[in-house]
Amino acid sequence: MKVKDLKHLYYFEKLLEEANNELVRQAKNEGGIALGYTCFHMPEVLLNIGKCFSVRLRAPQMGSMEIATYYMSNGSCEYCRALLERAMEGSYKFLDAMAGVDACEAMNRCMENMELLKINDPEKKNFFWTNVDVPYSDDEDCVRHLTEQLRRKILHPLHDKFGVDISESEIRKAVAEHNEVCRLITEIGEFRKIENPVSTGYEFHVLTLATYVCPKYLIIDKLRETLEELKSREPDKKKKFRVKVVMVGSEVDDPDLIKLIEDTGALVVADRFCYGSFPGRQQIVLNDSEDVLTQIVRKNLKETECPRHCALHKIKYRYDRAAQLFEEFHADGIIYEQMKFCTYWSYERTLASHVISEEYEIPTLSIDRPYRSGMSGQLRTRVQAFVESLEIKKIKARQGLKRQGEE
């Protein structure tokens, strides 16, 4: 018997079809303030205080990127170009402010062009652009610097422009809501650790993506229902997947990429990429002795897995995390992926795919890919060949164990 579709999967999929989706429109109608952002280095929870809600930008419905390429050159990150293209097509006019970070050169240029080209709605008189300077390491000087940046460039403008209450108690409320979403996503993700998982990587990616692009309070109920549904969901008796893989890499907001990988027989059991659940959907644990903003910033800087952080201990941390996810989720291999022309990940992917396979002895596939790659036959061939090699290794290992038993 074929496993039943998740009750709300279609609903979640529909939410991903446009940036200004049904729930964003509903929240706006209820007086919500929509704040756009693009990167983990902007602490999402700060954009969800009071009536504010965060929308992490994607570029659904994207066709060609000709105009953005004219402004940014064809050697710049496709994600950034896709956002600029859709911005010029009017996709983000619903936003009330844009919270950028100085994390990578391509995104800086994307934001700069958006601002110069005036892609925001001119009727929104309080609209503001901001760009926060993000340090390259995670020591206490860096924490203090980023804390001050966020206070001046995010919290104060929200208060001054929209009258948002930015008190400790309001931030703590936002953290509580954020943590509930993270708890639900984490619990749903835990199902991928079992021998025959009850959900696919594609389904999980759709759910996780929805939590990044919708107001949290409007999506929590359906996430709860989905978690309950999964607790009693029966997987297919015959396993549909031949191997399990961890995906590690840059920005992925394309469920079709995960579907393509899973169609070749590789179940994606852990998602360590921008827009994935690691590290974006990990709870923020607060104490009562320190101001809440500092605690949020420290966690963000400690847990970032972006290769822009090139201190040796951060590089080692990223390798160890990839290996840890591989162990925890009982994977057979790791796929290192990189958005085409992403500067940081192009270095990281090249090095890590060697280090992880040679020093950590974990089978690794390394791919770079365009922003939209669901139809790529070449990518399918690469992944399928990797799946076949992993499967053969598993068969050989089983045969070896059997032979040992007979002896």
Added chain:
Amino acid sequence: MKYFGGCDVGSTYTKCVILQENGEIVSSVTIRSKINSELSAWAALDQAIAQVAEISKPSDLAYLIGTGYGRNKVPFADENISEISCHAMGVHVTNPNVKAIIDIGGQDVKGISIDKDGTVASFAMNDKCAAGTGRFFEAMANAFEMSIEEFSKLSLSAKNTIPITAQCTVFAESEVITLVGEGKPRDEIAAGIQLAVAKRCFVMAKKAGAKDSITLTGGCAKNEGLKKAIEDVLKIKVIELSIDPQLMGALGAAEFARQKGMDKE
């Protein structure tokens, strides 16, 4: 007697191999691919099956595996396997001493290293553009107004090599036309083209872990000028196969089908 089939639906050519139980090839076919992968597979299967008296249709095969670009469109296939795994297996059953392959297909170039049991140890793939692929050679042969066969031998008489700097197929074609227009010796231009592709092959082979020898598979394996460029300039020995190198994907698929089909019983 049971028979096992492998059907390699490539972007340019479709190949089919049928094996009997002892692994011997009883039938093989190579045809130009059609726009529809399924129709290509049907045509190749029909022709291959017609060569075996005891079977009359694809479903008579005990096990059939599809591979290549159109691998999931092969009618009646029991499963599909990537061409990377199939080329490795095809070469392994042809010559178990070969440990590395450069497969030059119609639309990509792959470097593959083979484990001792015929499975893939490692691979690298250039699939970003047509540079260095079968399509590239077709465009170059067109620029010289020659058939592929004629073009593949043209560089053999060259005393010098005129380097081609453009990697893009379209730009390389216009560079070649310019050089021909300037009256440069055609065989030396052709040697430059072969060297450019050989370098690309070298990168793929090294990325996949090749040491000092390789074999060529795919349609371009028959290109004598390319073989010479790889051996003379890049100092990598090219091992000749006893079976048509263009059939390696289909042969590997048929061998996988034989192993799986025999196991099934």
